Amino acid sequence: MNEVAQNEMPQNEMAQIRAVTVTETAVLTPADLLAHWQGHRRLTRRIIEQFPDDQLFGFTLGGMRSFGMLGWELYSVSAYMLGGLTTNIWGEPKWDAQPPQERAALLSAWDDLTRRLDAGLPAVPPQRYHEDKPLFWGTMPAHAAVMYAVDNEIHHRGQGYVYLRALNVEPVAFWER
Numbered sequence: 730m731n732e733v734a735q736n737e738m739p740q741n742e743m744a745q746i747r748a749v750t751v752t753e754t755a756v757l758t759p760a761d762l763l764a765h766w767q768g769h770r771r772l773t774r775r776i777i778e779q780f781p782d783d784q785l786f787g788f789t790l791g792g793m794r795s796f797g798m799l800g801w802e803l804y805s806v807s808a809y810m811l812g813g814l815t816t817n818i819w820g821e822p823k824w825d826a827q828p829p830q831e832r833a834a835l836l837s838a839w840d841d842l843t844r845r846l847d848a849g850l851p852a853v854p855p856q857r858y859h860e861d862k863p864l865f866w867g868t869m870p871a872h873a874a875v876m877y878a879v880d881n882e883i884h885h886r887g888q889g890y891v892y893l894r895a896l897n898v899e900p901v902a903f904w905e906r
Contacts, residue, residue, distance in 0.1 A: 759858070762875065763850045766807075767843065768906035769882050773803060774839055775901045776889040777832065786830040788892055796892050799885040800835050801828040808842055810878045813862060814871060815849045821865045 757765065777785065777800050786797035794802075805824055813819040828834070858872040869877075886903075893900045 759851065759853065759855055762858075762872075763846065766850075766875070766879055767846060769879055769886075770807070770839070770843060770846075772901070772903065772906045773800070773882055773886050773889070774836065775905075776886055776893070777835060777839070779893055779898055779900060780832070780889075781896065781898070782832065784892075784896055785832050785835075788896060790892060790895060793888060796885075796889045797830060797832070797835060798828075799888060800839070803882045803885055804835070804838055804842060806878045806881055807846070810875055811842070811846055811849055813864070814853045814857065814875070817857065819862045819864050 777796070780788070780796060784795075785800075786795045789795050802824075805822065809822045858875070859870055861868050862871050862874060864874055890900045890903070
């Protein structure tokens with residue numbers, strides 16, 4: 730739209746045009762979202778691998794959970810997100826089972842979920858991301874729930890960095906995703 734046309738248009742119509750333009754332009758495509766999410770998951774996996782064998786499930790600070798237990802939480806939240814996105818069923822998750830306290834089991838589950846994300850996320854209808862979903866922590870658009878899952882992973886991975894430094898292990902660079 731040229732400048733002359735903009736000056737002749739009533740302000741409320743200009744606002745509507747701008748609003749439509751903003752809402753119709755995606756900041757992240759579904760492929761971008763998958764790449765972003767998997768980049769964070771790759772980095773978290775590297776942090777899991779860096780822990781000394783006896784410390785992944787054994788080391789804590791200040792009463793916080795071990796990084797191994799945090800890893801299982803991250804796995805569970807991501808699996809919940811993938812299940813909801815692919816089936817459109819957002820029930821209450823069953824997270825009361827005690828997961829194995831073994832690095833191999835965590836990494837095996839992590840890698841399986843990585844493959845499931847790669848296969849399942851591209852099939853999610855794009856409009857589903859903008860629909861409000863009744864999650865167990867509140868109703869929100871699916872895209873906001875996925876961003877929460879990524880934010881949660883970043884937060885807990887930060888705890889892993891602190892734990893590794895307390896164990897005198899230099900963690901991988903956080904930007905190497």
